Amino acid sequence: MIRMSYVAAACALVLCAANAQAASSSSASISGITFTLIDLNPNDGIDPSFSFQTSKGTTTFSLSATDNAVGESDSSSRTRPGTFSFTNDQLSQLTNVAASGTLTNQSLSVSGSAYGPQTSYNTSASTGVNNGNYYGAPLNLTLSANSVLLIDAEVNLAASASNPPTCSYYYYCNTSETAQASATSTLTYTYTGSSISSTYNSPQTLSLQANATGGYSTQQYQYDPVSGNYIWVTTTTPYTEESKNLNDVLHSVFSNSTAITQSASLGFAVAATGSATTPFADPILTTDFTTLAAVPEPSTYLLFAQGLALGGFLLRRRRQA
DSSP states (O other): EEEOOOOOOOOOOTTTTTTTTTTTEEEEEEEEEEHHHHHHHHSSOOOOEEEETTTTEEEEEEEEETTTTEEEEEEEEEEEEEEEEEEEEEEESSSSSEEEEEEEEOOEEEEEEEEEESSEEEEEEEEEEOSSSOOOSSOEEEOOOTEEEEEEEEEEEEEEEOOOOOOSSSSSOOOOOEEEEEEEEEEEEEETTEEEEOOOEEEEEEEEEEEOOOEEEEEEEEEEEETEEEEEEEEEEEBOOEEEEEEEEEEEEEOSSSSSSSEEEEEEEEEEEEEEEEEEEEEEOOOOOOOOOOOOHHHHHHHHHHHHHHHHHHHHHHHOO
């Protein structure tokens, strides 16, 4: 067995300090892409091998942020032929919303945060996908005869929705704040040879969705068997918040049991979206961390007071002497 790994650290996603306050935030990343070869016939005299062709396919990176409350918007995108064909690091930061992404030659990462009201973000990155060719996705992966290639991709997802407003009516509370994150790997191949035919189409997607719903009350006129009268009955539904995280691995298998080299299409994609309707009092859209002076414990103040009293006593005795 031959094992070959491409490992890349996930980017420092935007708004590390602010996510704890964001009404809507999400992130998605694919990294640690690993290729593992297995020889199906060690006696055929053929060493197992694969070739990952970065010259074929398409890489796309885009992000957008909108703050309708203050009339701000920002967006950027880039598309280039080839798989993992360029590196890019983008940040779109407005008054109450931000989106970011990092694309390297081995990983994809995107994130965003919204504080509301009327804020939203959308960021995505993909590579190796169909570039509009009518005949389907490009063949960017080849595998030697009598071989199996295991492809693993590490996925990290997070989605959080909080700070929902109180609602007057039920239909205003379906999704006050919402956030989504997803990661997808795709492996597709079809071949016929050596009296063997095989078709494999395995798009795999991991996803998270978080919603925050405001609390509301409803009233119904109901019959009360105790009093024998109709009375108003109030039902209160509490607000809900969600925070979700997922760390997993996407698995794909390229199996070639023929006596000749076969080709396949391999692609990856990540996306993060979200929106908010309620503001925080003081949103912090920054990646800087400020170190604050430590606040003394009550016992520290007590010792400090005792020290002042003892110092005054000694000073008074010295003056009397």
